[in-house]
Amino acid sequence: MVQLTQVLCKYMPKWVPRFRGSNKSFMRKQHLLSLCGHLYGRKRNCFRIARRALYRTFEISQDKRREKKVFFRDLFTQRINSACAEHDLQYKYFITILPQLNVELDRKILSSLAIWEPRTFKSLVELVKAKRCEEGIDEAARNATPPAGVITRGML
């Protein structure tokens, strides 16, 4: 017989026989303590301390879920930044000019392209360089020679 936790019992189908203890409050406490197994000292044994510690872990994990999004965005930005530097292009030009060319890829995809498909990424970089030369935004862009092999709309 497989013993399921109370959480799993709750979401099992109705026809599965459920464990029904006579002492309801004891079982409720046991359920909470089962989630505190990873904590240190009396936080995992004593109910009153465990409840406080458990609610605190919930708060921390909620914060971390928010931070996770920022963390990964920063990591992807850093990876694209280094990949652009390999091709001698600044990140700010790359990320602003791509949507103007209707290339609507996000940072996650761009960074994975830089790692796994470096030649695809290089083609995107050359596209951006050609666009910069064509527009001539600043002096550096006007003096730069456009990369070979990129066909723009004016050429056709």
Added chain:
Amino acid sequence: MSNLTKFRRTQQWLTFARLWYLYDATYQDVFDSAIVIAQYLRGMNKPIYDHVRQDVGNHVVVINTSKVSMPVDEWKWRMYSHHSRYGGGQTWAAAHELHSKDPTIVLYKAVYKEVGSAPRAVNLIRSPTMARLHLFPDACIPPEIKANICDQIRQVQPVLKSLKDYSEEEVEKFPKIVDYPEDYVVK
């Protein structure tokens, strides 16, 4: 045994290999070049950079550290402290004094600060990262280190020529605005 082919295995070795970069510190700003060197030491120039799960850092060989430069009067005003751990044992030295004793230590301290600027209370990556920095006061590199170098880092500012670097002919050819009068006494 893994299912990697020989090609894929070699590709992985090449991807995660530590590269050796050369940096010429002649007439370069200490603090600006420390930022760039720290990025290469931590592997931030690679698209696979990840500061939590893996260490993809490189080696950096810096030559001519005795010729580094600092902005305006920074050599005079920047103080470095040292504590001997006895009472009243704290001493201070200006940057130019420290540089005259050891021509590599000013750049070492600048890079040490930049490498440790990760948002961690105890930075465990710092000491192994700094062990990958090789500083030399002049252009002489030991052959075992020289054999590993595969690329170089772009300098942060152009190397300017001083008056000593020009030959006498070039100095004489340079167009004069005025001639000194005959009774003028040059100090």
